[in-house]
Amino acid sequence: EAGVTQSPTHLIKTRGQQATLRCSPISGHTSVYWYQQALGLGLQFLLWYDEGEERNRGNFPPRFSGRQFPNYSSELNVNALELEDSALYLCASPNHSLFANEKLFFGSGTQLSVL
Amino acid sequence: RKEVEQDPGPFNVPEGATVAFNCTYSNSASQSFFWYRQDCRKEPKLLMSVYSSGNEDGRFTAQLNRASQYISLLIRDSKLSDSATYLCVVNRNPAGANNLFFGTGTRLTVIP
Numbered sequence: 001e002a003g004v005t006q007s008p009t010h011l012i013k014t015r016g017q018q019a020t021l022r023c024s025p026i027s028g029h030t031s032v033y034w035y036q037q038a039l040g041l042g043l044q045f046l047l048w049y050d051e052g053e054e055r056n057r058g059n060f061p062p063r064f065s066g067r068q069f070p071n072y073s074s075e076l077n078v079n080a081l082e083l084e085d086s087a088l089y090l091c092a093s094p095n096h097s098l099f100a101n102e103k104l105f106f107g108s109g110t111q112l113s114v115l
Numbered sequence: 116r117k118e119v120e121q122d123p124g125p126f127n128v129p130e131g132a133t134v135a136f137n138c139t140y141s142n143s144a145s146q147s148f149f150w151y152r153q154d155c156r157k158e159p160k161l162l163m164s165v166y167s168s169g170n171e172d173g174r175f176t177a178q179l180n181r182a183s184q185y186i187s188l189l190i191r192d193s194k195l196s197d198s199a200t201y202l203c204v205v206n207r208n209p210a211g212a213n214n215l216f217f218g219t220g221t222r223l224t225v226i227p
Contacts, residue, residue: 031212033212033215041219042202042217042218042219042220043159043202043217045212045213045215047212048211048212048213055211055212055213056211056212056213058213088156090158090159094210094212102147102206102210102215103149103161103164104151104159104161104204104215105161106158106159106160107158108157108158109157109158111156
């Protein structure tokens, strides 16, 4: 069974540019969670997609957006990049559960550097 | 107050030592609890779930104290390969990303 895949591994951009990050969840999983992990900080919840729809978003500005495709893969877009957007962006594929007992399978992440 | 709090460490321990980490959570409605391990610049990986009765997996023991709202992870006979950051994760009902809360992690370095 293929795990969660993310691309690219590294991305270097300059301030004001736009970045697109991609994620494919585990086959059969319909949900994708996106997280930002800045250096020395914990994981911050960004976005949750399920069945093609945005279910919830964390406390991030609107320039962080995304979508989920019919095959459940997902894109995260960050517009008007700022220096503080430099971070490891992680995508997670939860084992879908009706109850609060979700185990997360993470992709290896995209390291975004904004210069 | 943060949903989940952990001592950031670092904990520097010699090989073979026993080390324990604690994690506190603020919401008594929290339902399930996990420890994840994260190596430097890598993705977190599930280490173990934490059950009310406590559970053990080899050298690792996890415990939950609902009354005091904390969970713990005990590592016995530390190995060099145990060096990593350990994340405490708390889950509330209903399931969903917005009800998953991560600690900032406790960094462990095992020294030869």
